[in-house]
Amino acid sequence: MANVIKLSRFFIGLSILLLFSGVAAGQRSATSLSDDSGAEFGPVMRAYIGYLNNEQEVVDDRASRREITGAYYRRNSNRIRALRQMAIRLVRQSGNDYVPELEAVTTDELGTLFEDPPRPATLRANEIVANKFKFLGPLHLGEVFYMFARLDPYEQAELIQRQGKGSTLSAGSNSGSANGQRVGQTTSRPRRVVPR
Numbered sequence: 001m002a003n004v005i006k007l008s009r010f011f012i013g014l015s016i017l018l019l020f021s022g023v024a025a026g027q028r029s030a031t032s033l034s035d036d037s038g039a040e041f042g043p044v045m046r047a048y049i050g051y052l053n054n055e056q057e058v059v060d061d062r063a064s065r066r067e068i069t070g071a072y073y074r075r076n077s078n079r080i081r082a083l084r085q086m087a088i089r090l091v092r093q094s095g096n097d098y099v100p101e102l103e104a105v106t107t108d109e110l111g112t113l114f115e116d117p118p119r120p121a122t123l124r125a126n127e128i129v130a131n132k133f134k135f136l137g138p139l140h141l142g143e144v145f146y147m148f149a150r151l152d153p154y155e156q157a158e159l160i161q162r163q164g165k166g167s168t169l170s171a172g173s174n175s176g177s178a179n180g181q182r183v184g185q186t187t188s189r190p191r192r193v194v195p196r
Contacts, residue, residue: 042097048087056080078141079104086136086147100149103133113148120146131159 041049056077063073082104091099103113110117114130120138123146127135133148151159 041091044097045087045091045099048099049084052080052084052087074142075106078143079145082139082141082145082147085139085141090136090149100134100152102136103148103150104139104145105148106143106145110146120144128159131156131163 059068059073059076059080062068063070068076083102086102086104087099091097105113107120110120113133116130118129123129123135125135125137128151129135129148131151133150136147136149139145139147
């Protein structure tokens with residue numbers, strides 16, 4: 001009788017051990033799948049993928065609490081997938097561990113990025129839009145997401161400077177080498193009148 005009790009305790013302990021090791025192995029494989037083989041990426045890309053995973057957890061949590069609608073959940077989950085796919089594509093193409101600030105918007109959300117939203121049919125890949133964004137292309141994930149990379153301030157300044165030089169040269173100025181105020185020119189502005 002004592003041997004049967006010892007044997008049953010042994011099998012119960014063994015089954016609990018196998019159960020926990022199976023759960024741990026499942027969690028490891030789930031995190032490796034969600035990292036999109038993060039070992040091939042540098043720290044910046046791994047951090048971006050971690051950020052997107054956290055965003056997905058927030059959306060999942062809000063859905064579990066019934067704070068959001070099913071349509072809202074699907075759109076935001078698909079947006080997160082689109083951002084992940086585009087970031088991975090950009091990093092793999094460039095070979096750089098750099099992710100620009102990405103935006104994924106649907107047709108009805110273009111107004112959130114632009115005062116005068118462009119028509120999606122007119123957008124071309126790598127086109128600069130409104131001197132702020134580079135259009136990367138559309139991604140179809142449940143619905144069409146238009147992918148944009150925000151230009152950093154240096155890219156924006158260079159673009160504006162190139163456009164400024166192009167406009168002075170086309171306007172027929174001398175050589176276009178000097179922009180700004182000429183020597184001897186003074187500028188003044190009217191004084192501000194303060195009410196008494």
